[in-house]
Amino acid sequence: xxxxxxxxxxxxxxxxxxxxxxxxxxxxxxxxxxxxxxxxxxxxxxxxxxxxxxxxxxxxxxxxxxxxxxxxxxxxxxxxxxxxxxxxxxxxxxxxxxxxxxxxxxxxxxxxxxxxxxxxxxxxxxxxxxxxxxxxxxxxxxxxxxxxxxxxxxxxxxxxxxxxxxxxxxxxxxxxxxxxxxxxxxxxxxxxxxx
Amino acid sequence: xxxxxxxxxxxxxxxxxxxxxxxxxxxxxxxxxxxxxxxxxxxxxxxxxxxxxxxxxxxxxxxxxxxxxxxxxxxxxxxxxxxxxxxxxxxxxxxxxxxxxxxxxxxxxxxxxxxxxxxxxxxxxxxxxxxxxxxxxxxxxxxxxxxxxxxxxxxxxxxxxxxxxxxxxxxxxxxxxxxxxxxxxxxxxxxxxxxxxxxxxxxxxxxxxxxxxxxxxxxxxxxxxxxxxxxxxxxxxxxxxxxxxxxxxxxxxxxxxxxxxxxxxxxxxxxxxxxxxxxxxxxxxxxxxxxxxxxxxxxxxxxxxxxxxxxxxxxxxxxxxxxxxxxxxxxxxxxxxxxxxxxxxxxxxxxxxxxxxxxxxxxxxxxxxxxxxxxxxxxxxxxxxxxxxxxxxxxxxxxxxxxxxxxxxxxxxxxxxxxxxxxxxxxxxxxxxxxxxxxxxxxxxxxxxxxxxxxxxxxxxxxxxxxxxxxxxxxxxxxxxxxxxxxxxxxxxxxxxxxxxxxxxxxxxxxxxxxxxxxxxxxxxxxxxxxxxxxxxxxxxxxxxxxxxxxxxxxxxxxxxxxxxxxxxxxxxxxxxxxxxxxxxxxxxxxxxxxxxxxxxxxxxxxxxxxxxxxxxxxxxxxxxxxxxxxxxxxxxxxxxxxxxxxxxxxxxxxxxxxxxxxxxxxxxxxxxx
Numbered sequence: 001x002x003x004x005x006x007x008x009x010x011x012x013x014x015x016x017x018x019x020x021x022x023x024x025x026x027x028x029x030x031x032x033x034x035x036x037x038x039x040x041x042x043x044x045x046x047x048x049x050x051x052x053x054x055x056x057x058x059x060x061x062x063x064x065x066x067x068x069x070x071x072x073x074x075x076x077x078x079x080x081x082x083x084x085x086x087x088x089x090x091x092x093x094x095x096x097x098x099x100x101x102x103x104x105x106x107x108x109x110x111x112x113x114x115x116x117x118x119x120x121x122x123x124x125x126x127x128x129x130x131x132x133x134x135x136x137x138x139x140x141x142x143x144x145x146x147x148x149x150x151x152x153x154x155x156x157x158x159x160x161x162x163x164x165x166x167x168x169x170x171x172x173x174x175x176x177x178x179x180x181x182x183x184x185x186x187x188x189x190x191x192x193x194x195x
Numbered sequence: 196x197x198x199x200x201x202x203x204x205x206x207x208x209x210x211x212x213x214x215x216x217x218x219x220x221x222x223x224x225x226x227x228x229x230x231x232x233x234x235x236x237x238x239x240x241x242x243x244x245x246x247x248x249x250x251x252x253x254x255x256x257x258x259x260x261x262x263x264x265x266x267x268x269x270x271x272x273x274x275x276x277x278x279x280x281x282x283x284x285x286x287x288x289x290x291x292x293x294x295x296x297x298x299x300x301x302x303x304x305x306x307x308x309x310x311x312x313x314x315x316x317x318x319x320x321x322x323x324x325x326x327x328x329x330x331x332x333x334x335x336x337x338x339x340x341x342x343x344x345x346x347x348x349x350x351x352x353x354x355x356x357x358x359x360x361x362x363x364x365x366x367x368x369x370x371x372x373x374x375x376x377x378x379x380x381x382x383x384x385x386x387x388x389x390x391x392x393x394x395x396x397x398x399x400x401x402x403x404x405x406x407x408x409x410x411x412x413x414x415x416x417x418x419x420x421x422x423x424x425x426x427x428x429x430x431x432x433x434x435x436x437x438x439x440x441x442x443x444x445x446x447x448x449x450x451x452x453x454x455x456x457x458x459x460x461x462x463x464x465x466x467x468x469x470x471x472x473x474x475x476x477x478x479x480x481x482x483x484x485x486x487x488x489x490x491x492x493x494x495x496x497x498x499x500x501x502x503x504x505x506x507x508x509x510x511x512x513x514x515x516x517x518x519x520x521x522x523x524x525x526x527x528x529x530x531x532x533x534x535x536x537x538x539x540x541x542x543x544x545x546x547x548x549x550x551x552x553x554x555x556x557x558x559x560x561x562x563x564x565x566x567x568x569x570x571x572x573x574x575x576x577x578x579x580x581x582x583x584x585x586x587x588x589x590x591x592x593x594x595x596x597x598x599x600x601x602x603x604x605x606x607x608x609x610x611x612x613x614x615x616x617x618x619x620x621x622x623x624x625x626x627x628x629x630x631x632x633x634x635x636x637x638x639x640x641x642x643x644x645x646x647x648x649x650x651x652x653x654x655x656x657x658x659x660x661x662x663x664x665x666x667x668x669x670x671x672x673x674x675x676x677x678x679x680x681x682x683x684x685x686x687x688x689x690x691x692x693x694x695x696x697x698x699x700x701x702x703x704x705x706x707x708x709x710x711x712x713x714x715x716x717x718x719x720x721x722x723x724x725x726x727x728x729x730x731x732x733x734x735x736x737x738x739x740x741x742x743x744x745x746x747x748x749x750x751x752x753x754x755x756x757x758x759x760x761x762x763x764x765x766x767x768x769x770x771x772x773x774x775x776x777x778x779x780x781x782x783x784x785x786x787x788x789x790x791x792x793x794x795x796x797x798x799x800x801x802x803x804x805x806x807x808x809x810x811x812x813x814x815x816x817x818x819x820x821x822x823x824x825x826x827x828x829x830x831x832x833x834x835x836x837x838x839x840x841x842x843x844x845x846x847x848x849x850x851x852x853x854x855x856x857x858x859x860x861x862x863x864x865x866x867x868x869x
Contacts, residue, residue, distance in 0.1 A: 056774035056775060059774055059775075060773075060774070060775045063747065063748050063773070063775075067821075067822065067823065141822075141823055141826075142822075
């Protein structure tokens with residue numbers, strides 16, 4: 001064993017720490033911009049909660065959404081916010097096991113599971129956005145034919161008087177970084193074995 | 196023959212003099228005065244902010260107005276001493292107690308002098324104080340909400356003009372009676388003025404954390420008219436200076452009879468000494484009556500308390516507490532420079548202005564350099580306390596403010612100008628005409644230890660041709676000058692509300708960061724608050740009916756109410772459930788004989804409605820709140836007295852029969868939305 005052999009373990013440790021950041025930073029940020037909301041309304045999607053640039057943002061977005069008949073956002077009613085954190089903690093534990101075992105296959109399976117979970121998470125997020133944007137109250141005061149209010153998953157879009165931007169936030173960036181670091185660990189460890 | 200010739204010459208001179216005046220007036224017009232980049236200096240681009248807040252007293256409107264400087268834009272009118280139907284101040288059940296006095300409910304006053312709270316001789320941007328002249332009162336406005344939160348009546352004074360001057364750490368507000376009166380009030384002939392009439396100088400202490408006012412003590416003074424005051428600062432901290440007029444003690448035709456003496460007096464008070472006497476129990480307690488009205492921060496409800504005792508200090512029992520020094524003829528303003536060393540006593544009928552030196556006054560007191568005494572109060576030798584005389588600066592000096600470069604600026608009412616002069620060497624440096632006849636003037640921080648001598652606003656008493664005419668009644672005019680250079684430069688005219696007397700201006704960044712955007716609904720402790728639509732209800736208690744109503748974009752809940760009866764006293768307690776900036780909701784109902792309510796987010800306000808006629812009456816939101824504001828309305832059904840129409844209320848669907856069912860309905864509604 002020389003010093004180099006630890007690099008894969010350090011990379012994996014980095015990946016685990018990156019996942020830890022999901023509890024400190026939001027995954028995604030959706031910004032609603034309109035003339036009468038100076039600075040815009042920022043909605044942050046976390047692994048375990050939904051927040052805004054002030055504590056009343058959800059109430060205020062719900063008040064606006066009721067005109068078009070969109071369901072109010074109730075974080076309590078989104079079960080993913082309760083179990084996703086445990087998935088992340090599980091993956092952090094799995095990552096620590098990988099460091100202990102220090103085998104390429106462990107690293108690889110961690111990376112594959114991570115990619116799978118990430119894809120599922122994004123798909124789930126998409127379903128929620130679709131549901132909010134399409135499932136509208138037929139008695140809504142404002143009805144526009146063929147209009148849906150689904151915010152973009154990634155990118156920017158006009159929604160009535162709002163211009164909506166939806167992009168990953170620091171949590172999302174670190175999630176990607178975790179996968180890259182895991183892949184790096186697998187690559188280094190794998191290289192050592194086969195060279 | 197000879198006398199006729201002389202007369203002719205005099206007439207000729209008079210006519211020519213008159214013509215010269217007309218010519219001179221003709222030259223004084225705005226187009227010749229404005230020069231250079233004045234427009235650019237006052238232009239605040241859309242979306243940009245002014246550099247200073249200026250708070251102008253509203254004079255006979257009883258209110259204060261908030262302007263931005265240098266733009267001269269009116270930002271808001273804050274109701275203080277007068278009812279304000281625009282937002283329900285003085286009409287809502289919460290704010291009505293603000294107007295309680297020992298004379299009953301007094302919904303108007305004459306507001307004069309603005310004082311901002313200070314720490315270490317600088318504005319701290321926390322509170323604003325202003326006096327009510329007619330029914331002697333002092334009000335406190337909280338600068339985080341721009342709302343009047345407290346009004347304290349001052350007992351046994353008449354015309355609280357000389358108020359409410361603040362000390363440099365906001366320890367006290369000092370005030371004096373404008374008119375002396377019998378104390379206690381009694382039925383005496385007016386011509387017994389000299390025996391029976393007295394004047395009080397009042398010290399109101401301030402709670403340093405909450406700003407709450409308390410009448411600490413009153414000093415009984417000779418029966419003169421106490422006009423204006425300032426407190427010492429830096430070297431002179433601990434002392435107050437008050438001008439008096441009518442030391443003649445006239446009680447009729449004051450314009451002549453109170454203008455006879457060549458010199459009136461300035462009262463000089465050592466308030467630290469007065470504090471010692473109060474602590475030592477040297478006061479007498481006298482029964483009296485005055486009201487203290489204070490708004491509870493958590494409920495927004497004002498409560499009145501009648502106070503029944505006051506503590507009086509008498510100068511003859513308290514040596515070394517009060518002095519007088521002569522001031523030329525009928526002084527008005529009494530202003531202390533930023534160093535605290537110089538005190539300007541403006542004799543408004545005198546051709547000269549006297550400037551006193553605090554250190555010389557102290558020396559004269561030490562050396563007992565007195566010219567007799569008045570009712571036990573030593574009169575300091577005029578020359579001994581004098582720093583110097585500003586010779587013939589203009590006609591009718593009223594008020595003086597200062598910059599940070601050692602200059603003073605004085606308004607001259609009769610010659611209609613502002614004169615700039617050096618305080619130390621008493622040299623006149625510049626004069627600029629104002630349009631017309633200025634009273635007070637203001638420089639940001641101009642009465643503090645830290646003036647910002649960039650702008651000066653002269654508050655003119657006469658408007659005449661400055662704006663498009665609006666019939667016989669015109670807005671009073673203010674004028675903004677740039678005083679940053681050697682020469683003052685007129686930049687802008689702007690109309691004002693009421694009759695601004697004094698004003699104070701403060702750098703915007705001392706106030707703006709603390710400005711509340713809405714009231715936190717979790718902190719709403721109003722007993723009739725409705726914290727959620729599921730809690731709305733209507734409760735009858737005999738002839739009183741309480742409606743627990745909520746407002747939220749874009750409906751009032753409940754919006755259909757039946758079961759009111761002619762002769763009921765209906766209290767609409769409206770809670771605005773919003774928690775966003777700039778989303779007030781209003782409430783008005785037909786047949787109300789008071790006003791509307793304007794309810795800020797998170798607040799609860801109450802309107803009393805006494806239906807007189809059978810029918811169905813509409814109520815609605817008055818503040819355009821949203822795209823569906825026009826739909827934000829409802830109906831109240833009024834039945835005959837003694838009718839058996841049951842109380843029902845609701846929102847949407849059919850009317851609920853009773854409270855239980857209504858609550859169930861709202862709960863379902865809320866669950867459905869989850």
